[in-house]
Every structure is written in C-alpha cells, then in structure tokens.
Amino acid sequence: MNLELDDDQRLLKEMVDRFAEDTGGLDSHRAAARTAAGWSENAWQGMADLGLTAVMVSEPAGGLGGGGAELMILGEAIGRHLLAVPYLDTAILCGTALSAAPAPLRERALGELLDGSRRYALVTGAISDDEGTLTGKAHGFFGCGTAEAFIVDTGHAFYLVDAGAPGLSRAARPLHGGGTAADVRLDGVRGEQIAAGDEAARLRLELRDRRVAFLAAEALGAAEGAFEATSDYLKTRVQFGKPLASNQALQHRAAEMLVEIEQLRSAAILAACSLEEPVADERERIMAAVSIVAVKTGRFVAQQAVQLHGGIGVTEEHAVGHWFLRLTAIGLLLDGVSATRTLAGLGGFVAAAPYWEAAA
Amino acid sequence: MDLRPTPEEAAFRREVRDFIRAELDPATHRKMLDGRLPNRDEVVAWQRALNARGWATPAWPREHGGPGWGPVERAIFLDELHQAPAPEPVSFNVAMLGPVLIRYGTEAQKNRFLGPTANLDIWWCQGFSEPGAGSDLAAVRTRAVRDGDDYVVTGHKIWQGMAHHADWMFTLVRTDPTAAKRQAGLSFLLIDLRLPGVTIRPIITIDGRHEVNEVFLDEVRVPADCLVGAENDGWTVTKALLSSERTNIARIGMTKHILRRIKTQAAGDAGLLAKAAAIEAELRMLEVTQLRILDAQRRSDGADPRSSVLKLKGVELRQAASELLVQAIGPAALRADPEGPEAIEDAQGTALPNYAVLRAASIYGGASEVQKTILAKNVLGL
C-alpha cells in the first residue's frame, strides 16, 4: 500500500488543477452549455496545447501512458471546476480505442484527436459488419451531435467512420446540462477497423473500467466543489440573526456529506488502483462497487448541497445547481441499479463459506 | 498509488490466520461463528493463548511486552480476529487501560498491573458513565475525598460492560468540586471491586443478555497509590484513553462475518442478495478509507479527524448488515430459547438479539450525533 503521488504525478496535478481553476468555473461552464458542441473550444484547445489530451494514451501510441493516478487527477479537477471539455468521451474513450488501432490508422487519427483539430465520439449498437461495411443503428451521448468522426463499437469489433461518409445519417438531440447526443444510422458505411475479436473484447473492458474510474473521480471533484460551496454558505448566510452554521441540524448534515465524500474518494482511489487488476471478475466486482457508491454518495451530496443553499440552489445562476446536474448525470451513466445486480450476480466480495474455508 | 498489501503484509496476515486456526478452541470458534458470545473462561483462555505468543497487547510498546507492530500490522491482526471470528483481547485491558498506564502510570503501578492486565489475571471494566454523565462525561459527580493514605469514594456508575466478570475498575471521579472548569476537578482512579462498599447490579439489555451493570460505590476506601496521573488531571488521562486505537473502530471484519451469514441464509434470493451487495460495496470503500488513514499514520501518527468517519460509517454498515440478517431469516428469527439467550445454540436464534443489542454501537464509544458534531467542528471549522 502506498497512496502518495510520485513526483511526476504531483507536477501533473499542480498543472491540471491550475489550468482547470483558471479556465473552468461557473461562467465558462454556462457559456459552453449554450454552444452547439456543449464544451469550451478554448479550454479543449488549451488542454491539447498543454499535451493533456495525450496523458491517458499509451506510450507506444505516442501518449504519456498515464494510469489510474493520472486519470483521477484529471477527472477530479474537471469535476471540481466544472471544466466543460469532452475529456472522457474524446481523450479517454476515443483516445484509448485509437491507441489500439493498427499503426497507420492510429498515427493519422490519433494525431488529429490529440492536437484538438478533429472531434471524435464513441457510439455503440448492434451493427452488422460485412467485411468493413457497416449497417445498423448506434447511439452515443456527449459530443455525438457535433462529432466529425465516430468510433463505432458494433458489439464484435471497433471501427472508425467519418461522420460525413456516404450512408451515415444522424439525429442529434440536446442533453440536459449541455452538449448533444445522437442516434446514428449506418447504411452500408465503410469503416476502418480498429480492433476485432479478442482484442475488441479486451478493449471494451478497458473502456468500461476507464470510464467508471474517470466518472468516479469527476463525481468526487463535483461533490467536493458542491460541499465547499455549501460549507462557505453555511458560515456566511445569516438567518434568525445568526449564521446557518450555528444550527446543529445543519452541522450534522454537513458532517454526513463529509462522510459520504470520504467514501466517494475511496471509490475513486479504488477504481484508479484497479485498472490493472489481473483477475477479470474481481475487476468487474470493483467497478460495480465503485459505481454503486459513486451514485449513492453523489446523489446525497448533490441533493443536500442544493437543500442547504435554499432557493439560490435551484437556480441556473449558482454553481451548486450545475454540480447537482453533473452528479445526477454521472449517476445515470454509472447506473447504480444495474451495478448492484452485477455485484450480486458475481457473488459480491465475501462468499457464503466461513472465512477460513474461503480464504484457504 | 497502490492499495495492494506488500508481500510482508500478506505473509503477516497468513501467519496470524494460521496461529488463530491452530490455537483457538473449536468450541469458542463455533460460538463465534453462530453469533453467540464466548463465556468468561473462554475469553480468558484465548487471551492467555495470545499473550503466550506475545500478541495480547498489539498497541503496547515492545519494552512493555507489546509485539512492536505498526498501525498496519495491528489492523491486519484485528481484521483476522474479526473475520475468523475469534474474541478480541479484552479491550478495556489492552486497548484502553494498558496504554495509559504505560504513559501516565508510576513505575510501581506499571510493575504491579501491566503483566496481569496483559494476561487477563486482572479483568478491568470501565467506570466512566453515570446516570447524569453520558455523552457529557465531564459532568461526573462520583466524589473522591482524600483521607490519609486513601481516597473515600462515593457515587453511582452505570453501564459498566462486563463488570460482573471484572476484578478491577478504572474510573473518573471528582476530587475538586470547586474547580472553575468542570474538567479540572476530575481524577483517574483504579478501584479493586472486592473492596467493601462496592455493589454491582446487573442491567439486562434488549437482547435479554447480561452484559452491562450498575456499580454503586459507598464510601469505598481506595488506596491513594491507585491514582493514575496527578490529582485533578484525570481528564487528560481519560482523553488519551478514549482516543486509543482510533483506526480500529470500523470493525470491517465483523461486518464481513455477518455478510457471510446473510449469504448462507439468503442463497438464491436475488432481492436479499442485491441488498447485501449494496452494503458490501460501501464496506469495500470503507476498507479503502481505513487503508488511507493507515497510510497517513505511517508518516505522522497524530489524531486523524477522519477516524470519526470510520466510526460513523463502520457502525452504520454493521447495523445494516445485522438488520439484513434478521430480514433474511424472517419471522423465524423471533424464536427464542426457553433457557434464555445465552443458551441459544443455533445460528438463526442469535440474529435478532444481536441486531437489537447492536443498536448500542451508535450510542457507546462516542454516540453518532456526538461524532457528527466533532466532525463538523474539527474538519469543517463550523
């Protein structure tokens, strides 16, 4: 066990935190939500210029080969400062998928992703694949309405397709909180294969785990932001002639939020430390448990943060409402209900057998 | 970042487990597996077996007979006991009194008490609470008046766990009723329960068992050499005692044991197993929280305010698991034993009493409401 960051990680954290603090925040988040893409081009380009888009791309593919700690640093800062960037969808999911592509495709496509010049998004669906000619319906969330290229997970293989390719059409719709989702129709569209067979199956799990770990870290950042705002508000807002914080009922609520945030931090750390867990079932159990806890704690902190702000908490003008919405979205994406089913289906962490038999 | 145990930690865990398997009396183990309580003789035998191995006093320094473990080893040891499950060394002796005697006791007191305390030749109970002093411990009224070489002690203590098994009691008494600050008039006194004037009355808890007691003190003459620390400085000693073993309060291994029983009971019931999974997910994170605190302790061993988190969440999950076990058994959990709860021999019969009495876990050792106030004050600066 060792939970310290190493020197490189500490430097990365300083840089990412400073960047997110300078570039993010309520105003830029609100402005970004009104754009078609739903993110701040300025912030995204800034991350590309600093090389931050390449942090989670493997070293052979030309990235920095970041692991769980780096992922957590990025997720936490983005959540904390409401930084409106497609980091998960583009840099992590598409970047990881493209890292697995054959060299020529990888070099071309990944280069355009990392320098911020081309917008990628991941869509999934049951797609029939006739030697690289794809037919069927896929869908995806953030960034799919404005993507210039799609990575398509057909259920069997991963392909790269151009958004303007003949036979491709999409129906975009806006998302609560900004950005666009899309249903994508593929009608005999030519795709370039990224991975198939066992390699595609491995990649799908890698994307699952990175997605859970990033969302848990982002939830942690958002919960911390919401909590700090709440704690400040309790100390400064005066009613009945005294600060709200002097009421024990509210002190205890704040303490309960803190307990849940510690649990959430543990969930984010556990996910980050488990990306390389070699036993597949154990990794799946951990990611399910992380999802369950991130959903539960995120919802509690989000709801209490709004409640303790009073009326201002339900307005679009205050950051706390935006953290609330983001935590709500993360809760839906992590899907606590199916994660609970998954963990139970895998038998949970302890077996029915007595300890000495199970641990023998 | 890495949460995995080091090879040394894994080997240590194995060593502890092998020792418990080899040395724990199978009858005691059977009781613990079924959620029954070991009797006095069984607890004493087990503590002596641990003491013979040098493991009865995990938190004591080596020069006083401790094993010289760091916080991580201590946590592993306790976790193996909880998961086995096996009795813990009596915490009044080894987690509470021992460390403060080592820190505040005179040489004579250490020589007299430490050995018998480790070996459970003396069983200690904790005489802090009173009818008027619960969460507000500084309200203690039991009086100790110096008279020659003795203190004459009169008062009413309540909730003494295992006092009916105990030989001695450590207490907080009032030596200066005129002190400007209530805390400044208190002293820490060791009382031999065989002294004239001591009466112990049982209190039966809602599980039907006899675990706690009232202790009445009626002009008990306690030799003055039983004072620990300076007169009127008992609050300092008490605070140190109450803060001991802060990181081991999550009791995660105990909750895992209850979860194992739930899984045996609920096999095939998807609804119950989903509820168990929800508890397990949180418990897994609490384990990480505990590791984070242990990791920080290796670098600095000051009090960690996050230990309130361990207590609050640890108790919440243990109570939730005990409740789910009762639900899994259903109305059959209501079946009692005609001979009383201590005679219950089947695993199902202990679930309801254990659930009921576990409600106390959020009341003693710093009630949950008090923990929340501490968290809010310390961590939030509210």
Ligand SMILES: Cc1cc2nc3c(=O)[nH]c(=O)nc-3n(C[C@H](O)[C@H](O)[C@H](O)COP(=O)(O)OP(=O)(O)OC[C@H]3O[C@@H](n4cnc5c(N)ncnc54)[C@H](O)[C@@H]3O)c2cc1C
């Ligand atoms: C099973 C069991 C074993 C015990 N063993 C021992 C023992 O061995 N030795 C010993 O000395 N004592 C022991 N105790 C006593 C224990 O320490 C006290 O019960 C505890 O300190 C609470 O005190 P109280 O019961 O008087 O409750 P109170 O302090 O009266 O509290 C009642 C309720 O009010 C809440 N409350 C109190 N103050 C506040 C506040 N300021 N703000 C908000 N809420 C508040 C509490 O959280 C609780 O919910 C034991 C108790 C139990 C139940």
